[in-house]
Amino acid sequence: DAKTTQPPSMDCAEGRAANLPCNHSTISGNEYVYWYRQIHSQGPQYIIHGLKNNETNEMASLIITEDRKSSTLILPHATLRDTAVYYCIALYTGNQFYFGTGTSLTVIP
Amino acid sequence: DGGITQSPKYLFRKEGQNVTLSCEQNLNHDAMYWYRQDPGQGLRLIYYSQIVNDFQKGDIAEGYSVSREKKESFPLTVTSAQKNPTAFYLCASSRGWAQVIQYFGAGTRLSVL
Numbered sequence: 001d002a003k004t005t006q007p008p009s010m011d012c013a014e015g016r017a018a019n020l021p022c023n024h025s026t027i028s029g030n031e032y033v034y035w036y037r038q039i040h041s042q043g044p045q046y047i048i049h050g051l052k053n054n055e056t057n058e059m060a061s062l063i064i065t066e067d068r069k070s071s072t073l074i075l076p077h078a079t080l081r082d083t084a085v086y087y088c089i090a091l092y093t094g095n096q097f098y099f100g101t102g103t104s105l106t107v108i109p
Numbered sequence: 110d111g112g113i114t115q116s117p118k119y120l121f122r123k124e125g126q127n128v129t130l131s132c133e134q135n136l137n138h139d140a141m142y143w144y145r146q147d148p149g150q151g152l153r154l155i156y157y158s159q160i161v162n163d164f165q166k167g168d169i170a171e172g173y174s175v176s177r178e179k180k181e182s183f184p185l186t187v188t189s190a191q192k193n194p195t196a197f198y199l200c201a202s203s204r205g206w207a208q209v210i211q212y213f214g215a216g217t218r219l220s221v222l
Contacts, residue, residue: 034209043113043199043213044152087151096167097211099144099152 002027002090009104012082018075020103022088025069031091033064035073036099037084044087044099047073078107112136115200115214122187122194123222130185130217132200140206141183145169146197146216155198158183159206187219195220 005023012018024033034049048055048062050071055062061074075082087102113134122128134141140159144152154167158177172191177183183202187194197218201211 032209041197041216041218043201043216044211045213046210049209096154096157097152098154101149101151 002031004088004090006088006103011106011108012078014080014107014109015077018078018082018105020073020086020105021070023070024090027068027090033071034089036087039084080107083107113200113202113212113214115217117217120217120219121222122219125189127186127188130198132183132214134181134202136202136212138202138204140203142201143185144199146199152199
């Protein structure tokens with residue numbers, strides 16, 4: 001499974017879009033990109049996943065570059081409740097998840 | 110409401126004592142998982158179970174044991190052989206093995222007295 005690199009922390013103003021980057025330069029063609037988040041002292045929560053195309057759901061949008069070496073998770077209108085650690089994971093379907101240290105996002109009032 | 114229930118929320122272990130963490134799900138999921146999280150770290154897989162009466166070791170199974178006698182239950186025992194048990198323990202389930210969406214419980218925080 002591909003290694004992912006994320007910035008350790010980011011700030012975002014409330015109401016603005018939060019753009020969380022993830023580098024996965026060694027990703028192979030069959031590996032999906034998954035995003036989860038973990039609010040302090042709670043269990044992680046699935047957000048979104050994708051392979052090649054951009055994806056959107058009620059929580060967020062996922063933008064994957066054409067070469068698939070990086071992706072960005074977009075929270076369109078960040079709220080204080082979006083303060084959490086965000087994990088980017090790249091792996092083959094059927095393999096076990098490895099949650100790294102992620103990006104700690106702080107939404108500022 | 111459907112979901113995963115972990116209990117207790119906080120647990121204290123004395124030296125040489127075995128303790129059991131409970132995990133129950135009513136999502137009718139086949140697969141269940143136990144993870145350990147240390148402060149400021151990611152999650153590490155302890156054990157997983159793909160179906161009833163079957164379970165496999167994860168990356169850090171030493172000092173832990175599990176059982177899967179019922180589909181909805183996957184208890185984790187932290188044995189006295191686990192010399193550094195203080196951590197946040199998370200249980201999860203998914204419809205099938207390694208499915209994209211894993212649903213997590215609220216966790217149990219274990220400390221050593």
